[in-house]
Amino acid sequence: MLKREELSDERIELIVQEARAAGYDFFLSAEERAASLKDAMSRYAPGDEAWIFAYGSLMWNPALDYAESSPSRVEGWHRSFCFWTPLGRGTPEFPGLMLALERGGACEGIAYRLAPEQVESELAILWNREMLGNVYRPQWVPARLRDGRTVTAVTFEIDPEHCQYCGGLPVETQARHMAFAEGRRGSSRDYLANTAAHARALGIHDAYIEDMVRRVTDLRGEELIPSAPPLAAG
Numbered sequence: 001m002l003k004r005e006e007l008s009d010e011r012i013e014l015i016v017q018e019a020r021a022a023g024y025d026f027f028l029s030a031e032e033r034a035a036s037l038k039d040a041m042s043r044y045a046p047g048d049e050a051w052i053f054a055y056g057s058l059m060w061n062p063a064l065d066y067a068e069s070s071p072s073r074v075e076g077w078h079r080s081f082c083f084w085t086p087l088g089r090g091t092p093e094f095p096g097l098m099l100a101l102e103r104g105g106a107c108e109g110i111a112y113r114l115a116p117e118q119v120e121s122e123l124a125i126l127w128n129r130e131m132l133g134n135v136y137r138p139q140w141v142p143a144r145l146r147d148g149r150t151v152t153a154v155t156f157e158i159d160p161e162h163c164q165y166c167g168g169l170p171v172e173t174q175a176r177h178m179a180f181a182e183g184r185r186g187s188s189r190d191y192l193a194n195t196a197a198h199a200r201a202l203g204i205h206d207a208y209i210e211d212m213v214r215r216v217t218d219l220r221g222e223e224l225i226p227s228a229p230p231l232a233a234g
Helices: 009-021 030-043 116-130 171-180 188-201 207-220
Strands: 050-054 068-085 096-114 136-145 150-158
Touching: 009 030, 030 116, 030 136, 050 116, 050 136, 068 150, 068 207, 096 116, 096 136, 096 171, 096 188, 116 150, 171 188, 171 207, 188 207
Parallel strands: 050 150
Antiparallel strands: 050 096, 068 096, 068 136, 096 150, 136 150
16 A cells, blocks of 8 residues: 655655666656646636545545545546556566546546645645656546536546557456566556455446456456455545
8 A cells, every 4th residue: 555655755756766767767857746736736726625536546545635535427538557557566577557547438436625725735745646657647627426516626647648558458468467467566456456346335337447357357266355445435
């Protein structure tokens, strides 16, 4: 599980240095991440609350302080295992796969509300986490909460021009990497198991995720057990 203290500027800078030493020169510096956040916040009015839409590990390991959470749905995007992770949940020789939003369809996840006094600190932590490798394009999207409210939330769409992007992989290839890729942050199958378990706990049925669980289970010959106990959003 990713801990909040691992997302400090100092810890993130060490990761950037290690990644660049290993030949990954697309990692953003602290100044570049700050510029990206400033650009995204051009749509934010100081003193307002802010919302975050989570569709992958942010659902089960947010590492953020927030005022409220709710199951929610966005239209026009769907979750997809569409970019390689050669350092976190895989290796350069056998990379894992991570989720991002791609255009088309719809996606159900969790929306987190940040109170005005939380916005600056929590979005800075979020940017250290999500924008480190520059694989995402931050987007503000309408998110419909389960209670009927519609809010504008920041979320992360894949950048199809990024060198890690691998959209359109055959599902068999996706499943093989999800089943067997492991790295210093854990395994891709654990990421899948946690995402599936938390979606189910929230009453979310994602046919793509469930199909991937079945394929990975068949490849490994064993049930996927989530490491993060499911907690329904409240």
